[in-house]
Amino acid sequence: MSAREEILERIRTALKDSPVAPEIPREYRAASQLDEEALIELLVDRLIDYKAQVSVVDNAEVPARIAELLADAGSYVVPTGLDAGWLTGLELEHDSRRRQDSAAAPLSVAELDGIDAVVTGSAVAVAETGTIILDGSPNQGRRAITLVPDHHICIVKTTDITGILPEAMRRIDGTRPLTMISGPSATSDIELERVEGVHGPRKLDVIIAR
Amino acid sequence: MSTYLGMPSIPVYGTGNLHASESFPKAAHRELGNAQLRANLGHATHTIRDKRIAVVSELPDWEQLRDAGSAIKESVMARLPELLEQFEKTFTARGGVIHWARDATEANEIVAGLIRETGETEVVKIKSMATQEIGLNEYLEEQGIAAFETDLAELIVQLDHDKPSHILVPAIHKNRSQVRDIFLREMEGVDPDLTNEPARLAGAARAHLRRKFLTAKVAVSGANFALADSGTLAVVESEGNGRMCLTLPETLITVMGVEKLLPTWQDLEVFMQLLPRSSTGERMNPYTSLWTGVTEGDGPQNVHLVLLDNGRSAALADEKGRSALHCIRCSACMNVCPVYERTGGHAYGSTYPGPIGAILSPLMTGIQAEENNSLPYASSLCGACYDACPVKINIPDILVHLRSVDVDSKRGKKKIPTQMDVGMNAASWALSSGKRLGLLEKGLPLGRLAAGPDKKITKLPGIAAGWTQSRDIPAPPSQSFRDWWKKEHRTPEPDAAPAASQDQENQP
Structure with a gap:
């Protein structure tokens, strides 16, 4: 008997009393009642609590804000699908510091390790938990680019902000390669006190664009 | 690789780092001697308790989420x-x-x-x-x-x-x-x-x-x-x-x-x-x-x-214990456990320490594996773990269940009854009737005599010595509560029900 058959047989035998699968009570909240302003306020509060830096700007100001945040970066990477409009800041248009990455033309891990920052979009955000979800769409790119560089600049559109987790999960395709990010890399491993900055990007800048 | 022929005989227990190789009381005794360990654990578990309570209280639907989580896991086990x-x-x-x-x-x-x-x-x-x-x-x-x-x-x-x-x-x-x-x-x-x-x-x-x-x-x-x-x-x-x-x-x-x-x-x-x-x-x-x-x-x-x-x-085959498999390894139960807080995780021997480990390890290995039968007793049954468990595993109930599995597994193995057997039989005789208990209570003054002038019993014989090893028993009262009640209620209420018969009705 193969291990597969045997394990399944053991489990069937263990369930010989035929327990009935209960109905799942889903009386927990499925949606929040917050308007856009309240959502932005809550998301900002939660991101700051996790030591992310946040700025809320009008769409037109996004390029300038990105340029400002990249002022000290010797190099940065963007996914090829990043909204071109976001890089129209004068200093960004023909920026020699910029590298592009895509699944078709990926940078090596060593190359990424030499790059200071990364700029991406995002799929959806959860205000209540301060969570940003990346789903590998062309404006967010491969998972490696938001992991290896030490500074992540992430743009969240106000229309992508949800109140609570169930709302966000219902907007995304679970079979894409997903990364849920809540603040910069952190650990609670020493005396259960949270300390920011371990292996992932130690600096997380969130630009909320409205 | 293990080879098996024909149908598996159930249950087949787990192997690996799931065993306590020394009994919990022995290991706990050693660990408790480490003051630095206790200070570190006290600090860490209290920090995390406060944080957990703060973020759990924020959610208006925490209990509804627990209910859903518990039902989903129960459903998974039924449909595995x-x-x-x-x-x-x-x-x-x-x-x-x-x-x-x-x-x-x-x-x-x-x-x-x-x-x-x-x-x-x-x-x-x-x-x-x-x-x-x-x-x-x-x-x-x-x-x-x-x-x-x-x-x-x-x-x-x-x-x-x-x-x-x-x-x-x-x-x-x-x-x-x-x-x-x-x-x-x-x-x-x-x-x-x-x-x-x-x-x-x-x-x-x-x-x-x-x-x-x-x-x-x-x-x-x-x-x-x-x-x-x-x-x-x-x-x-x-x-x-x-x-x-x-x-x-x-x-x-x-x-x-x-x-x-x-x-x-x-x-x-x-x-x-x-x-x-x-x-x-x-x-x-x-x-x-x-x-x-x-x-x-x-x-x-x-x-x-x-x-x-x-x-x-094997754990799934235990109808009363299978919900231990609902565990999502959050560790909230160990962070709130008064036993874990003092002994730390090493005392449990297994990879899974704390309240969940005390049920999961013996369920996975069988109660008779090495010293794992000591784990279900590593608890005061205070129930803090059950309250903290996000999927509502009733850990105290399963601990009690596994204690009975342990006792049953030893039954009939020894020809000569142990002190515990004798004591339990005596208790079963005495507690099955109010009259018998009343009779025994007549012996209370003897206890006072044993306690002596300092009104403390400092040393009991046999297995009861474990109780007095680290604490004294205060001298028993000169009369039982039931005697006192009888005296108090004799007059002026002649129609008050006699305490003894009332007690008898309450006996199981």
Whole structure:
């Protein structure tokens, strides 16, 4: 008997009393009642609590804000699908510091390790938990680019902000390669006190664009 | 590899790091002698308790989430064969490869075989209870494969040649100064001026592991959840070491217990609210990664999953104990446990310490395995664990159930009755009737005599000596409560019911 058959047989035998699968009570909240302003306020509060830096700007100001945040970066990477409009800041248009990455033309891990920052979009955000979800769409790119560089600049559109987790999960395709990010890399491993900055990007800048 | 012929005889128990090799009271006695350990644990468990309560109180629907979580897990157990087959189909359809392992040995052999196929002799690891349970690191070392733990606490434990003592924070028994000393002693190229500031210590770990992450070809992980309907796996973490292992290597090998399944994507919205708040006391953990088989051009292109039984089917066969398999390894139960807080995790022997370990370990190994029958008694049955459990596992009930399993397993083994048997028989005789109890209570003044002028009994004979080893028994009163009641109520209420007959009605 193969291990597969045997394990399944053991489990069937263990369930010989035929327990009935209960109905799942889903009386927990499925949606929040917050308007856009309240959502932005809550998301900002939660991101700051996790030591992310946040700025809320009008769409037109996004390029300038990105340029400002990249002022000290010797190099940065963007996914090829990043909204071109976001890089129209004068200093960004023909920026020699910029590298592009895509699944078709990926940078090596060593190359990424030499790059200071990364700029991406995002799929959806959860205000209540301060969570940003990346789903590998062309404006967010491969998972490696938001992991290896030490500074992540992430743009969240106000229309992508949800109140609570169930709302966000219902907007995304679970079979894409997903990364849920809540603040910069952190650990609670020493005396259960949270300390920011371990292996992932130690600096997380969130630009909320409205 | 174990070979089996014909139908399996049920239950088949688990092997590996699931046993206490000395009894809990003995181990606890030793651990309690370590004042530094108790100070470290007291500080850490109280910190996390406060954080958990704060973030749990924020949610108006916490109890509804617990109810949903509990029902989902119960449903998973009832439908496990069907869900495993469904998951196998969806995971395989997306390019993943599934392996089945009956026990620890078989799982270790599968993982080592997969690593050997890649030609590599080094792997990076994400903290995983399943691989702890099967003793994977030790096995790989014997096979000439070096496994590098990348979680900060696991790294501390591995560098110190120590054992984990907590399922979430394996180095919870070490304080910051001890961690600094371990790093200075064991970490190659570490800054000799390293301070005990947690941020500096985390920085040292980052520098130490960076090269390993960037060059590793193979990673080994556990999984927090697996979704049957989509074939998706999830790892919940904080530091980014998980993302490094799940994203950069070419080959990813995940080891997961068969009970970790969830039926649908929708169920994840429940558990991703329950787990972070219950474990690290955060609204959400910094990073969660989800992957469904292989994604072309993004992440590992060889994706394996080892589905592990190792005693889970045995736990499932115990109708009163099977809900222990609902556990999502959050560790809230150990953080609130008055016993764990004082003894620490090593006293439990098994990979799974604390209240959940005290039921899970004997359920997976059988109550008669080594010293595991001492674990169900490692509790005052205060019920704090049940209150804290995000999936509402009734740990105190299962502890009591397993105590009876333990007593039953010994019944009839010895010809001569033990002191405990004699005592229990006497108690059964005395407590089955109010008259008998009343008769015995006439002997109370004898106890007063034994207590002497200082009104304390300091030493009892036989097994009762254990009680007086660390405390005195105050002298018994000169009369029983029932005698007192009778006297009090004799007059002026002649129609008051006699206490003795009332008591008899209340006897079971």
